[in-house]
Amino acid sequence: MSTLVITDLHADVLTEDGPKQILKGVNLTINPGEIHAIMGPNGSGKSTLAYAIAGHPKYEITTGSVTLDGVELTELSVDERAKAGLYLAMQYPVEVPGVSVSNFLRTAKTALDGEAPKLRHWVKDVEKALEGMQLDKSFASRSVNEGFSGGEKKRHEIAQLELLNPKAAILDETDSGLDIDALRVVSDGVNRFAEKGDRAMVLITHYTRILRYIDPTFVHVFVDGHIVESGGRELADKLEANGYEEYTKAAAAAA
Ligand code: ADP
Ligand code: MG
Ligand code: MG
DSSP states (O other): OOEEEEEEEEEEEEEEEEEEEEEEEEEEETTTEEEEHHHHHTTTSSHHHHHHHHHHHTEEEEEEEEEEEEEEEESOOOOHHHHHTTEEEEEEEEOEEEEEHHHHHHHHHHHHHSSSOHHHHHHHHHHHHHHHOOOOOGGGGHHHHHTOEEEHHHHHHHHHHHHHOSSEEESSTTTOOOOHHHOOOOOOHHHHHTSSSSOOOEESSSSSGGGGHHHSEEEEETTTTTEEEEEEEHHHHHHHOSSSSHHHHHHHHOO
16 A cells, blocks of 8 residues: 655755745645646646655755655655655656666666566566557567657557556646557556555656546646645636736735
């Protein structure tokens, strides 16, 4: 059972001009089996939230805590956070030239489990995960993210979910740049992962369209570094109809 608890999280982005406060007190509890959609305008700090939780070196948590099954993540290295069961799918995934998808995934799996997966089973597991994302077998021998289309990157991210089987997953703009077919394949993969029932999932998105295929337990509106409203999927429908203006105006008035 996997519970992710974010408490009063404040974080800065470290810029050339010094630290700049972006997260201003984020509170969120994700219980096992829940999918939480975080929606907000560009620049509101959604990616910062993901990076801060994952331990990206350009972001500094100033106060607050993030726990996964009671383990404080903010005191751990990036690798240790992954080992504790956290997975972050990035808005801008990095290229790893010369490292094949297959080797990349095997190294990640070995780091997580503390031992290398048996090669025979592993090859089959990778093939199955790729097939689930409608990626060709040959994809396993390509260099990670090198020349991948937007859709291939996202499919690869979700194949990783299946293979690495983390306790908690944060997916940042998994829907951006996908055509309708890719959006379906990716959404189906996310749903398969969620159906395991004991995983905590955060889905960060700018658009409501992915929520036509993925049913969120809760929807949160994220503006100016924190959550300003929470609700069910009806909140996403309201955002689709009205946009974020009501919230950004209120945030500007309060500033
Ligand atoms: P979102 O994902 O919601 O679009 P981000 O977390 O990417 O928002 O960005 C939040 C804010 O932090 C924005 O105002 C952005 O300009 C600022 N920011 C992010 N990274 C940097 C950086 N490296 N240098 C300066 N400002 C940054
Ligand atoms: Mg952005
Ligand atoms: Mg972002």
